[in-house]
Amino acid sequence: MNKMVGKQSVSFSDPPCILGSASICGPKEAEGPLADYFDIRSEDPTFGKDSWEEGESEMIRQAVELAIKKADKKKEEIRYIFAGDLLGQLIATTFGIKDLDIPVFGLYGACSTCGEGLSLASMTVAAGYADCVVAATSSHFGSAEKQFRFPLEYGNQRPLSATWTVTGSGAFVVGKAEPEEGAIQITGITTGRIVDYGVKDSFNMGACMAPAAADVIYQNLKDFDRKPTYYDRIITGDLGKIGQKILFDLLKDNGIDISNQHMDCGIEIFDNEEQDTHSGGSGCGCSAITLAGYVLKQLRDGTWKRVLFVPTGALLSTVSYNEGQNIPGVAHAVIIERR
């Protein structure tokens, strides 16, 4: 039996597997340290389309189709897709997946969407509602800057605390499978609450999200009665260097030290000094392609056995920001283990 664990977690008795994953990125990510791990690296930031938004949709479409192919499945075998992006009303997702003809659950968790989607995907498969589903997400530097900050043509300066939205899309096929050695399983989840520490600086997303990451990591360890050493890596989404420091401090205040296990996708995905990306990468795509490309390879190779994947989201819009609201955070934790 699947069961509720502690206050916010679920463990799966017959854990669903990640049967296939795909990652696609833009030109800047293709020059970063993880470039070799991504399946498709485009030199064209609009992916052959006429706008940033259409380019982002094209990325999602390609990522989903490739993930299905790599899982050796057909589109018709996918019962649901759980997907979302950063743009208002999820237009990148809508126009990316509309022709796939797969029943859809649209999600918004800001940059935590990859964790939200994998959580719901694994809940759905573990409950027997589907044999095979897809979780997908994306972000695009051009469409995100236009959505949240300034049009690229404006050429605004960026403070050192700012992160750089990753142009990328990651897709995952989650399904039932015979529990073979080396299978990549989702064994449990911890779903996050919205955490608001009163931060208002949209150029310092790391500080907005770190409290939510600390909250859900703390809760995961508590619910499952584990030490950080249970995991080979505890992988946050896009806290960047400033957010990482806050995360360590908040957990240390609760007697938990994750500095030996911690990795942040936003810190890894760019060479932040060389590539002028300041505090690190961000966006739904940042954690999604780092998981699909780099992290899952470490698990498949057996380099790592167990990771806690914790993408982090900052909850704001230009409207909420301009009306003086805080920027709360949310984070969702997914336990991924090599069998």
Add this chain to the structure above:
Amino acid sequence: MNKMVGKQSVSFSDPPCILGSASICGPKEAEGPLADYFDIRSEDPTFGKDSWEEGESEMIRQAVELAIKKADKKKEEIRYIFAGDLLGQLIATTFGIKDLDIPVFGLYGACSTCGEGLSLASMTVAAGYADCVVAATSSHFGSAEKQFRFPLEYGNQRPLSATWTVTGSGAFVVGKAEPEEGAIQITGITTGRIVDYGVKDSFNMGACMAPAAADVIYQNLKDFDRKPTYYDRIITGDLGKIGQKILFDLLKDNGIDISNQHMDCGIEIFDNEEQDTHSGGSGCGCSAITLAGYVLKQLRDGTWKRVLFVPTGALLSTVSYNEGQNIPGVAHAVIIERR
């Protein structure tokens, strides 16, 4: 055992119950034909706050808290909340629920969100991942016009095909319960695909959404091998008068006549002639408060035994619209039965 049914449906062997529901609306809805069914009717369209958006958040907060109270539950007993609204990055939801401290799954299904939320809520409870969860959604005329069309101050004219976004929020407590006579159960769901018939007119949302509604209703009847007469009512969200006609035509092309069972929340919620709301009400809140207030009362009273609730969403943003994209639709069907 819960089981997959047909191509897009799930049936629950031990159906979750709607343990409590709450509806809150603004001044215009309070003058409409369903006014007496709503729990809270506000004379103040900003609900005591400084902006449309903050007012919308306040509605959600009040609806969720009242639904929990009416279900005779405590906030601490709610394991997850499934919630979303129409605004970019779900800011109405974020600031409405952030202080509730409940793990959250953020959803975007445009005006179909109530169906998406109830689907995931019932899947979660039926699988044993939670004893009790909340599904909630909202919309607000002022914030939606600003988001999708023009600021209210501009005073634009509206064509007769246009709908009027409902100011309202509906919340539902879904949980395990002893199967007593008269219990309101969610016995199954049919999850919709995105359907794009190439319509581009954002002042004719009914035409954008009707094909998706027809698709999911057709699939529900096919998956469960039912006739429309199985249901006392088949209730769409906000097709309005024009969308209703298209829905009937599309289903008749497939040999299905639902004209005796059909009800559209958008048509019922306003006196469209008297209240100058043209084609009908719309928005996530339209179907949500009609369900929470009017429909569930008919089921509780025993007037109806079985309804198919099918909220409908139009997938667009000002960016996708201005870039010349179509407006696809999506709809999610939830089977609600009185035991």
